[in-house]
Amino acid sequence: MTTPEIWRIARENxxxxxxxxxxxxxxxxxxxxxxxxxxxxxxxxxxIELKPYGRVLAYVVQHRLPKGFETPLPxxxxxxxxxxRVYGHLVECAPEDVRVGLEVEADLRVMYEEEGARVYSYxxxxxxxxxxxx
Amino acid sequence: MPQLVGYGVYLPRYRIAVSxxxxxxxxxxxxxxxxxxxxxxxxxxxPLTLGVKAARAALAQAGVEGRHLSxxxxxxxxxxYAEGALAAPLAYHLGAEGDVFVGDxxxxxxSVTAAMRAAMDALASGQGKHAFALAVAAERLIAEPGSSYExxxxxxxxxxxxxxxxxxxxxxxxxxxxxxxxxxxxxxxRSHGLVDERFMMQQFLAHVQGSVERLLKAIEIxxxxxxxxxxxxxxxxxxxxxxxxxxxPAEKLVSTFxxxxxxxxxxxxxxxxxxxxxxxxxxxxxxxxxxxGGSDALALRVTKSPPKADVEAQLQRKELVSYPxxxxxxxxxxxxxR
Numbered sequence: 001m002t003t004p005e006i007w008r009i010a011r012e013n014x015x016x017x018x019x020x021x022x023x024x025x026x027x028x029x030x031x032x033x034x035x036x037x038x039x040x041x042x043x044x045x046x047x048i049e050l051k052p053y054g055r056v057l058a059y060v061v062q063h064r065l066p067k068g069f070e071t072p073l074p075x076x077x078x079x080x081x082x083x084x085r086v087y088g089h090l091v092e093c094a095p096e097d098v099r100v101g102l103e104v105e106a107d108l109r110v111m112y113e114e115e116g117a118r119v120y121s122y123x124x125x126x127x128x129x130x131x132x133x134x
Numbered sequence: 135m136p137q138l139v140g141y142g143v144y145l146p147r148y149r150i151a152v153s154x155x156x157x158x159x160x161x162x163x164x165x166x167x168x169x170x171x172x173x174x175x176x177x178x179x180x181p182l183t184l185g186v187k188a189a190r191a192a193l194a195q196a197g198v199e200g201r202h203l204s205x206x207x208x209x210x211x212x213x214x215y216a217e218g219a220l221a222a223p224l225a226y227h228l229g230a231e232g233d234v235f236v237g238d239x240x241x242x243x244x245s246v247t248a249a250m251r252a253a254m255d256a257l258a259s260g261q262g263k264h265a266f267a268l269a270v271a272a273e274r275l276i277a278e279p280g281s282s283y284e285x286x287x288x289x290x291x292x293x294x295x296x297x298x299x300x301x302x303x304x305x306x307x308x309x310x311x312x313x314x315x316x317x318x319x320x321x322x323x324r325s326h327g328l329v330d331e332r333f334m335m336q337q338f339l340a341h342v343q344g345s346v347e348r349l350l351k352a353i354e355i356x357x358x359x360x361x362x363x364x365x366x367x368x369x370x371x372x373x374x375x376x377x378x379x380x381x382x383p384a385e386k387l388v389s390t391f392x393x394x395x396x397x398x399x400x401x402x403x404x405x406x407x408x409x410x411x412x413x414x415x416x417x418x419x420x421x422x423x424x425x426x427g428g429s430d431a432l433a434l435r436v437t438k439s440p441p442k443a444d445v446e447a448q449l450q451r452k453e454l455v456s457y458p459x460x461x462x463x464x465x466x467x468x469x470x471x472r
Contacts, residue, residue: 014227070177070462091178092147092453108186108227109178117218118180120227128451 006119013121016052016106018084019045027084052106053127054080061095068112074098078124080106089123103127136254137301138434139266140198140441142191143407144184144291145394145448148174150460152285158457159280170370172395174455175274175289176463181210181220184400185272186227188291192268193228195441196295200228204262207249209239209271209399212289216322224270233263239399243366244425246271246399247432251308253296269294271399276464278325286368288395292403302438303410306418307353311344312428318368319426335372342376342422345431349420353433357381360433361417362388362409366402366424376422388412393449398425408445415439 002010011017012030019028026038028045036043059076062069074090076098090098091107104124111121149171156162175184185208193200206228208221221236237252239245246269253267272291277283315337320326342365350357363386367373370391374384388409390401397404402423409419419434461467 010226014223015229091176108183110180110183111178118182120182120223123178 002117003114016050016122018048018050018082020048020082022046025083027082029084029086048082050084051081052122054078054104054124056090056098056100056102056104056124057085058100059090059098061098076104076124078104090125091123092125097126103130135304135306136257136267136296137299137305137437138294138303138410138440139297139301140192140196140295141403141407141410142188142193142195142293142443143404143445143448144187144191145404145445145451146173146175146179146184146290147451147453148176148455148460148463149393149452150174150455150457154454154457154460155284170392170395171452171454172286173288173290173393173397174460174463177465179289180274181208181213181272181291182223182227184274184289184291185210185220185224185270185293188272188293188400188403189224189228189268189270191443192293192295195443196266198266198295200225200230202264203228203230203234203266203268204264205235205237205253205256205267206230207237207239207252207256207267207269209246209249209269210273211240211243211245211398212273212275213240220272221270225268228268235262242425242427243368243398243401244423244427244430246366246402247308247421247423247430249399250294250296250432251430253294254305254308257296257298265297267296269296269403271403273398273400275396275398276466279461279466281325282331283326286370286391286396288397290394290397290400290404292400292407294403294406302440303413303419303434303436306355306433306435307349308430308432309345309349309352310428310430311341311348313341313344315341315428316426331369335369335375338367338372338424339376339379341429342424342431343379345429346380346420346422349431349433355418355433357420359418360386360420362386362413363420363422364388364402364405364409365422366405367391368396390445390449404445407443410436410440411442411445413440 009030021036106122206225253269274289275287277287365373
């Protein structure tokens with residue numbers, strides 16, 4: 001089942017579509033905004049396809065989480081190449097290997113299950129060249 | 135004749151050594167002699183996530199955008215849904231929506247060639263607005279711990295992009311051998327029952343031989359002219375036996391079974407990708423599917439040097455896990471089993 005709140009941002013979520021403020025360049029994701037958070041004024045937004053990679057800006061390793069999450073779970077604020085910041089799980093990466101500046105790429109995963117259906121979104125994993133370098 | 139314009143695979147990063155499984159059950163070796171590895175799909179991946187990634191690789195290789203697909207056909211026996219859809223959300227993730235023909239194939243590992251055939255027929259029908267059709271196969275097979283299936287059942291995905299022209303290989307022929315024989319089967323949410331494996335293999339060989347003989351007769355090409363052979367087989371040694379039965383040397387078999395195990399529908403497209411990685415212009419490929427209901431055989435002729443999917447590199451990119459981690463990843467440990 002696809003619920004209204006999932007369907008509302010389905011396109012942005014599935015294809016990493018963002019909206020860039022035409023006056024200052026701030027990127028809204030996943031919702032299409034009418035007011036730019038940086039300009040703090042009504043603005044025009046252009047649709048962009050987000051580049052699916054970026055860098056870890058900050059992270060924590062979660063050890064106590066509700067049922068349904070595997071711990072220890074590294075979660076990070078990632079700055080994508082287009083300048084926006086998103087929050088996401090890190091996968092295929094041991095907690096001790098996470099660091100600020102780590103290059104990561106978006107990877108489609110099952111986020112959780114709801115009403116008999118899996119809900120998908122992106123998690124992050126180290127980019128292949130990071131692994132080669134280490 | 136339809137042509138291949140792109141192909142891609144997605145292999146999970148995790149593997150388990152077959153010897154690790156044997157050790158967990160206190161066995162010294164067993165049927166696969168304790169050799170080899172199989173792919174392990176983590177719990178947050180399923181046929182959709184795997185399939186999307188293989189499909190994106192195929193599209194990127196061909197430089198084709200998802201919105202230029204007129205048909206997306208998906209095959210999987212492990213979506214876990216009694217009602218649901220794989221092909222449509224998969225197409226949607228690729229950017230294909232609206233005027234896109236989609237079809238879901240399952241219930242038999244053989245349905246991977248049904249999806250390929252449907253992709254070809256969709257092109258031939260001329261009804262699509264766009265020039266490309268995509269066939270995807272993705273699996274996350276879960277085997278009962280301690281069973282013989284546990285030594286091989288794995289997961290992964292492969293995708294094949296087809297068009298009416300401009301490809302690097304063409305489909306020269308397609309033949310089927312269908313019977314009422316079902317072979318391996320299981321009820322939803324249950325594990326396989328005990329079967330007579332020897333009898334299963336004999337039937338496998340008969341069905342594979344049936345489709346291949348029909349194909350070769352139709353296209354009038356003798357078996358020895360094929361440079362690479364892909365046979366979808368739930369056990370690695372079954373494929374070797376099939377080649378012997380067809381009178382072909384075992385060296386022509388292209389298989390990822392020793393590295394990945396058996397990934398149902400996906401195995402055929404992953405092995406085909408590995409074969410295309412090695413293929414040279416002028417060479418012929420024989421591709422044979424097998425699953426409940428029978429077998430399909432295809433002949434492909436490579437016309438131009440194929441682009442590479444570099445299956446070899448993905449096979450090398452791996453991380454071995456222990457048996458307890460494997461069980462956890464399969465969703466077989468803890469309260470929230472799935």
